[in-house]
Amino acid sequence: MQALKTIGLPDDEQTELIEIVASVLQLGNVTFGEDELGKALVYENEAIHSVAKILGVDIEKLKHSLTHRTIDARGDMVTSPLDREMSFYARDALAKAVYTRLFDWLVSRINQSLQTPSSLSRAQNNHVLGILDIYGFEVFQTNNFEQLCINFCNEKLQQLFIELTLKQEQEEYLKEGIEWEPVSYFNNKVICDLIEEKHIGIIALMDEECLRPGDATDLTLLEKMNERLASHPHYIFSSSRASLMIRKSVGGNEFQLRHYAGDVKYNVDGFLDKNNDLLFRNLKEAMSTSENSIMKRLFPSSEYLNSKKRPETAITQFKNSLNNLMEILVSKEPSYIRCVKPNDIQGPNSFDREIIRHQVKYLGLMENLRVRRAGFAYRRDYEAFLQRYKCLSKETWPHWNGAAKDGVQALVKSLKYGPEDYRMGNT
Numbered sequence: 151m152q153a154l155k156t157i158g159l160p161d162d163e164q165t166e167l168i169e170i171v172a173s174v175l176q177l178g179n180v181t182f183g184e185d186e187l188g189k190a191l192v193y194e195n196e197a198i199h200s201v202a203k204i205l206g207v208d209i210e211k212l213k214h215s216l217t218h219r220t221i222d223a224r225g226d227m228v229t230s231p232l233d234r235e236m237s238f239y240a241r242d243a244l245a246k247a248v249y250t251r252l253f254d255w256l257v258s259r260i261n262q263s264l265q266t267p268s269s270l271s272r273a274q275n276n277h278v279l280g281i282l283d284i285y286g287f288e289v290f291q292t293n294n295f296e297q298l299c300i301n302f303c304n305e306k307l308q309q310l311f312i313e314l315t316l317k318q319e320q321e322e323y324l325k326e327g328i329e330w331e332p333v334s335y336f337n338n339k340v341i342c343d344l345i346e347e348k349h350i351g352i353i354a355l356m357d358e359e360c361l362r363p364g365d366a367t368d369l370t371l372l373e374k375m376n377e378r379l380a381s382h383p384h385y386i387f388s389s390s391r392a393s394l395m396i397r398k399s400v401g402g403n404e405f406q407l408r409h410y411a412g413d414v415k416y417n418v419d420g421f422l423d424k425n426n427d428l429l430f431r432n433l434k435e436a437m438s439t440s441e442n443s444i445m446k447r448l449f450p451s452s453e454y455l456n457s458k459k460r461p462e463t464a465i466t467q468f469k470n471s472l473n474n475l476m477e478i479l480v481s482k483e484p485s486y487i488r489c490v491k492p493n494d495i496q497g498p499n500s501f502d503r504e505i506i507r508h509q510v511k512y513l514g515l516m517e518n519l520r521v522r523r524a525g526f527a528y529r530r531d532y533e534a535f536l537q538r539y540k541c542l543s544k545e546t547w548p549h550w551n552g553a554a555k556d557g558v559q560a561l562v563k564s565l566k567y568g569p570e571d572y573r574m575g576n577t
Contacts, residue, residue: 158263166444169204170252176200177245180216182237190217190237206441215436216240221460229432236428243428248437251448280482282475287409287512293416295424298352299468301409302345306472308410309338310479311486315521323525326575333524335517338410341384345407346469350378357463360426368403368418375405384408411512427461488513531577532558 154164179197182190192198192213202209217237220229232240287304288297312335323330345352355378359371372387379385386406388397399415400406406415437449462470490509493500510516530538532554540546540557543564550557555574562572 173204182234184234189231190234215432219430239428244433247429328573372418425463
């Protein structure tokens with residue numbers, strides 16, 4: 151509360167913000183039953199009344215929005231009841247959406263509070279320093295939808311990292327007029343395409359299965375992927391034609407991707423549920439009637455009135471967000487700090503070789519090392535080099551009369567450097 155006060159949030163905004171967080175916590179306690187026709191009913195407990203009261207939403211409207219969905223069927227609005235399981239999904243989708251939108255609102259509100267008159271006046275040419283903090287590949291005993299998203303993100307970042315590293319190195323050598331031998335590296339575009347290519351990638355197939363009519367399940371999704379991606383060299387699945395080793399290691403509800411840093415098995419259980427955005431328009435409509443002014447901004451009525459389309463799936467939203475991030479990163483000048491975790495016990499004096507080796511591989515450090523090794527790791531401009539090392543030669547000590555570049559040439563000649571030990575660039 152002290153921090154919110156420090157950044158200049160007035161008392162009424164602070165209260166409304168805390169109320170929204172409280173409503174998310176209370177939503178988790180809302181439970182459902184079913185009537186004799188299998189339609190969901192909200193159990194009358196304290197939680198549902200608390201949510202309605204905190205947000206200033208009509209309780210009947212809230213209950214109806216949690217147990218029904220309205221869709222636009224070619225101009226006709228059709229409302230249908232949800233079953234108990236779908237109501238739980240709708241409740242969770244609402245809680246996530248409220249919390250996510252509140253978080254985004256808070257970030258922009260803090261930025262607004264931190265702006266000064268001078269920063270507003272030069273907003274057109276603002277300099278921005280961004281920090282992207284990412285651990286790297288996730289490979290667990292069981293990998294699911296979340297790991298696929300994270301590892302897809304890592305593939306994209308790795309692609310950018312290699313391109314930028316090579317590009318920057320090559321540009322520096324060209325600028326200095328020094329010959330550069332191209333370094334061969336694994337271009338992981340083939341894996342990025344396997345995941346995100348239109349119509350035929352894993353994301354497209356997942357969305358297709360989520361949106362098609364009929365009884366779609368995680369296993370029908372897996373069947374479709376196995377059928378369409380069978381010939382892809384980076385997609386592995388268990389079938390009667392697969393080798394004994396693959397049949398033993400890849401289960402009937404799993405597929406395996408050959409990522410740039412190694413093979414990862416994914417279990418499809420829950421893929422479709424997690425991919426579906428179940429924030430139905432009824433929920434958006436109910437939230438837009440809230441008496442909480444922040445909530446009204448988080449769920450504007452225009453959103454459900456104007457949008458007749460089905461909401462994008464979770465992985466499509468993730469892909470779009472990732473592509474926006476890529477555009478930002480490409481337009482900036484990146485610097486990289488690679489961190490290596492020495493052990494899994496979060497304690498001192500323990501250096502686990504296997505964990506280190508695993509990270510070095512999965513962080514893509516070997517490619518980076520090959521690029522560095524192909525060139526010269528140590529670069530100094532002539533003036534600084536001469537100033538620091540002129541004392542090593544009688545020719546250049548104590549004073550060198552002439553161009554710094556010629557002085558350095560005389561210095562390395564007297565130190566008997568071999569022709570492969572150094573290169574003289576333009577600067």
